[in-house]
Amino acid sequence: MSSDTTQTPDYRDTVFLPETEFPMRAGLPQREPDWLARWEKIGVYDRLREKKAPDGGKRPPFVLHDGPPYANGHLHIGHALNKVLKDMVVRSQQMMGHDSRYVPGWDCHGLPIEWKIEEQYRAKGLNKDEVDTVAFRQECRAFAAGWIDVQREEFKRLGVTGKWDAPYLTMDYHAEAVIAGEFMKFLMNGTLYQGSKPVMWSPVEKTALAEAEVEYHDHTSHTIWVPFKVIDGGLPGAQAMIWTTTPWTIPQNRAVAFNPTIEYGLYEVTGRPDESNVVVGATYLLADKLAGGVFAAAKLAEGMYRRLRAVSAEELGALTLAHPFRGIEGANGEWDYDVPMLPGDHVTDDAGTGFVHTAPSHGDDDYQMGVKFGLPMTWNVEADGSYRADLPIFGGQAILTPEGKEGPANVSVIKQLAYAGALFAKGKLKHSYPHSWRSKAPLIYRNTPQWFVAIDRTLDDGMTTYGDTIRKRALTSINQLVQWTPATGRNRLHSMIEARPDWVLSRQRAWGVPLTCFVKKGARPDAPDFLLRNPEVNARIVAAFEAEGADVWYVQGFKERVLEGIVNPSDYEQVMDVLDVWFDSGSTHAFVLRDRPDGAEDGIADLYLEGTDQHRGWFHSSMLQACGTKGRAPYRGVLTHGFTLDEKGMKMSKSLGNTVAPQAVIDEYGADILRLWVAQSDYTVDLRIGKEILKGVADSYRRLRNTLRFILGALKDFDPAERLPVDEMPELERWVLHRLAGLDTVVREGYAKYDFQGVFTELFTFATSDLSAFYFDIRKDALYCDRPDSLRRRASRTVLDLLFQRLTTWLAPILVFTMEEVWLCRSPGEGSSVHLVDFPETPATWRDEALAAKWDGVRAARRVVTGALEVQRTAKVIGASLEAAPVVHVADTAILAALKSLDFAETCITSGLQLTGDDAPQEAFRLPDVPGVGVVFERAPGEKCLRCWQILPDVGTHKHPGTCKRCNEALG
CATH class of the missing domain: 3.30.2320.20 (Class I aminoacyl-tRNA synthetases (RS))
Structure with missing residues (x-):
């Protein structure tokens, strides 16, 4: 028996295959919390604040001021988008050489939290109005504090860096003192006034709302066509026809408006269908363009009416009308006043009748007409959305119920018009209508005494560089001082500021910073001494708030405490309204940017970053507030992002079941995948997210992770002594360095203009196409099989080391956890972190355009x-x-x-x-x-080399069996 002892040589152990502990499977959901704990332990954020510039001096500051989220619930995907974008800005600016500060904050006052506490009261059968105000406010404070702790941990889990151990809160005593102080600057500069004008009012929440608190939804309204009889000025027997979608405002009518540029006619009814109540022979004033549609609404076909003649603007302006309820039974003369016909530019012939029913207490255009022509205001509607109890016929009837549903008022008015013979036609109309963004209930315009800041009143405060009114300063800031990303943000805020009315500051609620002012008893609001303007009183209020918080305003005897010795307290009444919560957040620049040591040296942020809805919210209120107290915008840059939608482009809602919770994404994929979704998206438009999209993001992540894993494996045991100077490298390595030099510019410019999608796209393409599919593919052979001291292998490892330094840092602002993991594979020191280093300087001499052009041809x-x-x-x-x-x-x-x-x-x-x-x-x-x-x-x-697998003619002719010349020499 014999055996063949010849064996094929096994050279596997002689090949330099990549080795790394960096796993192919990331395991992010399980591992990310460990990195968070590590960053907290080594104090990364605070260590960055101590970092010096290369010359030993101070690093230039970059301050992103946090728009405060509301402390009342778990985070949604929009919160995650917003905070991740902020974090990518902060981290990239830091790594480009700035002292990049981020103080997170929370909005704590206002209706949403108060509403939650009231819900708890209602569930227990308690009445909020019977509870002591200070006790109620303390419950609101505790509620907000609880959610701040929850949200803080949720934000941190996203990998967001910041001063989490000392955030700013609008309910901190110092913040409340500053907010009051900022309010009193408007008191002292003469822009604060009490006015009676219609504001958006929520009968459900019983308070005025700011524009930012209003959203529009489809709503079906009653529509009515109502004739007003001419009683003087010519055209006897004629009736001016109005159309409205708010029948409940008819009892408040004080005028009818027309537009002198519209062509009007006098029309006569010549016939009618049997079921119609229209009187044959009746004559109506109508805009010629709209007459056919009006008669059609009353089921009158062509041939049942005719145009008698044209009516001039002069004729219309001379008319006096009667209210449709004039002389009706049970009215006790309530509506027996004359109704003037008045010219108004807001009247159009696009819809309606060409005449506009004008109720100055219930619409902004109507109010402006009232101011211009001295029309009286009415006080017929109570805070709960019902008519005043003593209003004839309709007293006590609700326009909207406490649940936000339609009350009986509209139908009652319609029926009364029919009884009075003043209902020409009626119908229903589905249209966009204002709703509260909190209760989701419809709103009404309601005339109430409110406190306003006049934005066109000349300011005598010495800050006239950018204008002498709040509006002028705001528009100048928008046009000259602020960089907008995207640029369209400028136009949006500009148009809003340009057209907006005075700022309504007051809210009839309990949880907020009070309007810290006193009014003289018996004085008219337009009297010079109506408001107490006293610097010493103001100083006492601020000191009290600083020490005890804003709750002290509601403590018995506080008025006497701050007025005693200055004026007679019994001569003044204390205002008990609270400030619009947008004033709170609009004032944050003062107690964060101005007052904190980690704020901004000049009190102006480099960037405000929020969703596009904040053009009417935080960007807007901050602009108005700062222009009144600082003389300019509190920011140099504004970045806006879109909303989050599901994969089909639908708005997310719990009822549709298409919401994506950040925590669910983190639990399945890890926070880095959520961050990568943000980086891969175009945030300037609405962003889609869902299971399939996240799978695609995860696939991109895996491909990138494999590139980084190869680099780490190929750099095993890399010794700096291996490095080769650039001029000794092969062309292929010099081409990679050329690409790095170009990318350095792209990355820095991209991060500087907040183009995270552009940065990631460039780096991902480079990593997966230029490196994995090209450079690595070619150089694997040299890395695995060349002698350790070969020029090719040393050059490649030198380049891989340079790639490592740049890819890990360039990607660190986006993939905060993964890049830390990659970094620690080569720099495992106890205090080491990729987030403590800057982007490395990349020599411009690496650029070689001629070489790049050559290699374009080669590829x-x-x-x-x-x-x-x-x-x-x-x-x-x-x-x-x-x-x-x-x-x-x-x-x-x-x-x-x-x-x-x-x-x-x-x-x-x-x-x-x-x-x-x-x-x-x-x-x-x-x-x-x-x-x-x-x-x-x-x-x-030839034959296949058993070591490198190349097929060459010389294989088998060397000392080591089955090897080529290169492998034989490598084996020694």
Whole structure:
């Protein structure tokens, strides 16, 4: 019996395969909390504040001022988008050399929290109005504090860096003192006044609302056509027709408006259907363009009416009308006043009748007409949305119920108009209508005494650089002082500021900073001494708030405490309204940017960053507030992002079941995948998110992770002594360095303009296409099989080290956890962190445009070779490209020379390759987009090297069996 003892040599242990502890599977949901704990332990954020510039001096500050979220619930995906964007700004600015500060904050006062406490009261059968105000406010404070703790941990879990151990809260005593102080600046500069004018009013919440608290939804309204009889001024017997979608406002009518530029006519009814109540022979005033539609609403066909003649603006302006309820039974003369016909530019002939029913207490255009022509205001509607109890016929009837549903008022008015013979037609209309963004209930315009800031009143405060009124300063700031991202944000805020009315500051609620002012008893609001303006009183209030918080305003005897010795307390009444919560958040620049040591040296933020809805919210209120107290905008830059939608582009809602909770994404994928979704999205428009989108994001992440894993593995045991100077490197490595130099500019410019999508796209393409699919593919052979001291291997490892330094830092603002993991694989020190370093400086001398142009041609020719080999691989002629030694025909002599100047076989990962300028034969493989290059497949001659797998003629002729010359030498 005999046996063959000949064995094939096994060279696996002699090959330098990548080795790394960096796992292919990320396990982010389980591992990210450990990195969070580590950052907290080593104090990354505070250590960054101590960091100096390269020259030892102070780093230039960059301050992103946090728009405060509301402390009343778990985070939604919009919160996550917002905070991640902020974090990417803060981190990238820090790594570009700034002292990049981020103080997170919370909005704590206001209706949402008060509403929650009231809900708890209602559930217990308690009445809020019977509870002591201070006790109620303390419950609100505790509620907000509880949610702040919850949200803080949820924000931190997203990997957001910031001063989490000392955030700002609008309910902190110092904040409340500053808010009061900022309010009193308006008191002292003369812009604060008490006015009676219609404001958006929520009968459900029993308070005025700011524009930012209003959202629009479809709503079905009653529509009525109502004739007002002419009683004086000509056109006897005629009736001016109005149309309205708010029948409940008819009892408050004080005028009818027309537009002198519209063509009007006098129309007579000549016939009617049997079921119609319209009087044949009746005459109506109508805009000519709208007359047909009006008669159609009353079921009058053409031929049942005729135009008698044109009516001029002069004739209309001379008319006096009667209210449709004039002289009706039970009215006790309530509506027996004259109704003037008045000209108004707001009247159009786009819809309606060409005449507008005017109730100055219930609409802004109506109010302006009232001011202009001295129309009386009415006080018929109570805070709960019902008519005053003593209003004839309609007393006590609700326009809207406490639940936000329609009350009986509209139908009662319609019926009364019918009884009075003043209902020409009626119908229903579905249209966009204002609702409260909290209770979701419809709103009404209601005339109430409120406190306003006049935005067009001249300010005598010495801050006239950018204008002498709040509006002028705001518009100048928008146009000259602020950088808008995207640029369209400028137009949006500009148009809002340009057209907005005075700012309503007061709310009839309990949880907020009070309007810290006193009014003289018996004085008219327009009297010079109506408001107490006394610096010493103001100082006492601020000091009390600083020490005891705003609750002290509601403590018995506080008025006497701050007025005693200055004025007679019994001469003044204390205002008990609270400030609009937007004034709170609009004032944050004062107690954060101005007052905190980690604020902004000049009290102006480099960036405000919020959703696009904040053009009417925080951007807006901060602008108005600061223009009144600082003389300019409190920010140099504003970035706005869109809303989050589901994968189909639908708005998210719990009822549709299409919401995506940040915590659910984190639990399944990890926070870095959520952050990568933000970076891959165009935040300037609405962003979609869902299961399929997140799967795509996770796939991108895996591809990028594999690139980084290769770098780490190939750099095992890298010794800085291996490094090669650039001028000794092969062209391929110098091409990579050229790409890095270009990317350095792209990354810095991209981060500077907050183009995270652009930055990530460039880096991802580079990592997966230029590196994994090209450079790594080519250099694997040298890295695995060359001698450790070979020039190719040293050059490649030098470049890999430079790649590591740049990719980890460039991507760190986006993938905060993953880049920390990558960094610690090579810098595992106890206090080490990628987030403590800056982007490395990349020499401009690495750029080599001529070399890049050459390698563009090389890569194009390589694609033709790769395509030709893929045909053979698909046909199962070969299994790997190393089995080939193709003939490459190149028509262009310059490209041919370029390819001959390097090892093109190595570039194409073939064992051999022949270059020729001969014409390519008919059967050669070609690519349409690479003219002049043809490839003819040939098998590589020789045997397969058992170590590097190249097929070469010299394999088997060396000392070490089954090796090529290169591998034989590597084995020694």
